[in-house]
């Protein structure tokens with residue numbers, strides 16, 4: 001009887017004695033870090049090859065891209081850690097239109113590095129924890145709720161966007177030094193920090209469970225999945241913070257037509273949702289004012305994307321949103337009828 005196929009081990013994984021390399025033992029992945037972060041830490045622990053070389057050898061297509069499950073399996077073997085311990089760091093199949101983030105499915109554009117290979121960091125967290133947090137890779141996370149500072153995406157020494165290069169997690173990799181733990185970060189308001197904490201809590205960040213639970217209890221979100229609550233806050237926030245109608249109304253992507261940072265957009269939508277439905281209606285009023293057309297057409301433009309997104313949500317999760325939109329539309333009809 002033929003033997004079952006043996007799992008293919010990466011070259012160099014087994015020493016001549018057949019035992020895992022002893023110096024790769026003992027580096028536990030942290031559930032809150034990114035895969036790149038773990039690869040950097042592992043390469044630094046072993047000091048036999050650069051993070052880039054290690055990643056490439058294991059089949060990661062460029063350090064900053066989404067990885068195949070196969071590469072993650074090889075990384076687990078290489079590091080002698082249980083495969084399951086690396087799963088929270090995995091962002092899902094690279095060909096899927098969705099991003100997997102700690103068991104939540106988010107739109108593909110939720111990952112910043114899908115668009116560019118840059119990264120952003122909280123200098124203080126980087127100094128305290130010595131790892132790159134996975135939430136920093138998300139397009140809608142732009143501040144640190146622990147230190148109440150905006151994330152930094154440019155090196156203060158060379159002034160270039162921070163990328164995954166060099167050998168140190170806390171260094172830009174440029175010739176000017178570029179100690180990222182010393183990069184100056186601008187403060188954010190308590191509301192902006194709290195909005196980011198709420199979203200991280202919804203994702204399952206144990207530091208902000210209370211904030212996340214508080215948001216889930218708000219009227220429009222009672223039957224909505226966590227990922228959809230986040231989507232709603234991001235989509236509404238980007239529209240609410242925009243100073244002119246966006247190209248894709250109620251879109252998840254920023255598309256470069258809003259200059260407002262995500263932590264401000266999230267603060268806007270959370271404030272609106274906390275005063276439900278009056279706050280939501282007030283934001284819809286604001287958006288309608290940006291449209292230089294008649295009330296009926298503008299009302300249609302403002303609400304079409306919201307209804308299209310909320311109606312098919314599973315378990316009737318979008319019902320309350322659709323109801324509040326219908327109420328606002330009724331008021332708009334009366335408004336249009338009232339003006340000669």
Ligand SMILES: [Zn+2]
Pocket residue numbers: 122123124125126144145146147148
């Ligand atoms: Zn921080």
Ligand SMILES: [Zn+2]
Pocket residue numbers: 155156157158159160172173174175176177178
């Ligand atoms: Zn630099």
